[in-house]
Each structure stands twice: as structure tokens, then as C-alpha cells.
Amino acid sequence: MQPLRVVTEASYPPFESFDEHKSIVGFDIELAKAICQQINRQCEFYHQPFDSLLSSIAAGHYDVAISALDITEQRKQTVSFSDAYFVNTAVYLSTAGVNVTEGAAVAVQSGSSFQRFLRSQRPAFLSIAYPSYQLALNDLQQAKIDAVFLDSAAAHYWLAQHPQFVIQTEESYPASGLGMAVSQQSVDLLKQINHALKVLKNNGNYQTIYQSFF
Structure with missing residues (x-):
């Protein structure tokens, strides 16, 4: 099966950043790897500017964007979001x-x-x-x-x-959680990601990843 192409903007630790070896690391990255393992896909990570992530997903250049992305109604007009994996303020x-x-x-x-x-x-x-x-x-x-x-x-x-x-x-900020973005045509992939998230939360792996960063 083809690798899962995961794009992020790697300058936002502890969610994603470059380490001293120029590898992309962080909470989002470890979570994506765990999801890839659940759905039997290899992860390939890519970095590009934040304000072009969703348009790249919509155009099919990558399969998934994970970059501390707020789930918003405006963004849902461009891409589909997974279930929220992180509560943000x-x-x-x-x-x-x-x-x-x-x-x-x-x-x-x-x-x-x-x-x-x-x-x-x-x-x-x-x-x-x-x-x-x-x-x-x-x-x-x-x-x-x-x-x-x-x-x-x-x-x-x-x-x-x-x-x-x-x-x-900022008490007025409408926090709706962070989600992973896929193209609106990737219905099966979105189902697989949401199922993998549930498995990771139920088996304790999500909490293990969370506690290693927060």
C-alpha cells in the first residue's frame, strides 16, 4: 500500500518542530505515526508553510495535514476533519x-x-x-x-x-479542538483515522504519547 503523505508546518513545538538532525518531531508527529501503525500504512512527513496546508490537502498533494489545526466551520468548507484529538484554548x-x-x-x-x-x-x-x-x-x-x-x-x-x-x-476564543485534515473525497481514509483515534485512546497509547509531551 502507498505511504500516507502527512504534511505539517514544523515550527510549533511541542506539536511539531525540527530536531537537530532536521527530522520532524513532536506530539502531532508521534500521534500520526501511531495512527499509521493502526491502519497499516507507512508515514511520510512533509513540511510547508502553514497558510498553504489546507489548500494542498484539498488539491490532493498530500493525504493528511496535522499541524495543531483548529476545527472550524470555515475550514470545513475546504477540507474534512477528523474527530478532535486535542482540547485547545x-x-x-x-x-x-x-x-x-x-x-x-x-x-x-x-x-x-x-x-x-x-x-x-x-x-x-x-x-x-x-x-x-x-x-x-x-x-x-x-x-x-x-x-x-x-x-x-x-x-x-x-x-x-x-x-x-x-x-x-482569551476567554472568548471558540475552542473546538484540534483535528487532522483530509480532502473531502477521502471518506474511507477519514473513517480509518477516526477509528484509529478511538483505538489509541481506548488502549492507552494516546495517553502515553500525550504524557511524553505535556
Whole structure:
């Protein structure tokens, strides 16, 4: 059987990132490998910019996208999503003493649901789109921006290494969970992925993977 072509944007630890050997690693990657094992397919991982992931899936260039993707109604118009595999919340990561209020320069990843939320629900913020969160976090360290708006799990991962930062939760963010995206024509593959997720959660393997990252 053909390998499962899995695409991600590998600059968002602990979900996905490059290690020192330029291999793609992270929670999403280990979960994808476990799913591939369940459905008897080999995984092949690819990296490309975040804002082109879903269009690549819709065009059939890859089989699955897994990249801490929020399940949203807007995205469902382009691709189909698996059952949610991770509960997510949105937070602002900023330097201690900085208030994320009107006029604040807040970084988001280009093409993300966080970007759409800020533009529609927080127009008083100056939202700045970055091609990767790593670049945004680097600018935060250098005080070039006031905050980064991202997923809570990724923010806590960064916070563990940079304790000078603080987190503020965005209570209004409509968290619907993270899912894997496939083309709308991949009905059988989606069924296989959802069944594999249920098996991994029931046999404890999902929890083992989760606890090794979070």
C-alpha cells in the first residue's frame, strides 16, 4: 500500500518542530505515526508553510495535514476533519508587566484561526501575521511586539524555557479542538483515522504519547 503523505508546518513545538538532525518531531508527529501503525500504512512527513496546508490537502498533494489545526466551520468548507484529538484554548504570551489592551501589537501565525479571531473580534489590537510562531516568539523576546496569540499548550511549552513571560487566557476564543485534515473525497481514509483515534485512546497509547509531551 502507498505511504500516507502527512504534511505539517514544523515550527510549533511541542506539536511539531525540527530536531537537530532536521527530522520532524513532536506530539502531532508521534500521534500520526501511531495512527499509521493502526491502519497499516507507512508515514511520510512533509513540511510547508502553514497558510498553504489546507489548500494542498484539498488539491490532493498530500493525504493528511496535522499541524495543531483548529476545527472550524470555515475550514470545513475546504477540507474534512477528523474527530478532535486535542482540547485547545487560546492565550496571549507576553512579557510580565505588559498589558495586552487596545493598540497592543499582537503576533499570530498567518492563515491561522487565531489570526481570523483577532481581526474579527479584537480589531483594536494591531495584529501582525508571521509565517511561523518561532519568528514571532523571537521578536517577543526582543520586545519588538507586545504579545503572541497562540495555543495554550504551545505557550506553556515556551514558558517553561522562558519564565520571564506570562500568560493571559482569551476567554472568548471558540475552542473546538484540534483535528487532522483530509480532502473531502477521502471518506474511507477519514473513517480509518477516526477509528484509529478511538483505538489509541481506548488502549492507552494516546495517553502515553500525550504524557511524553505535556
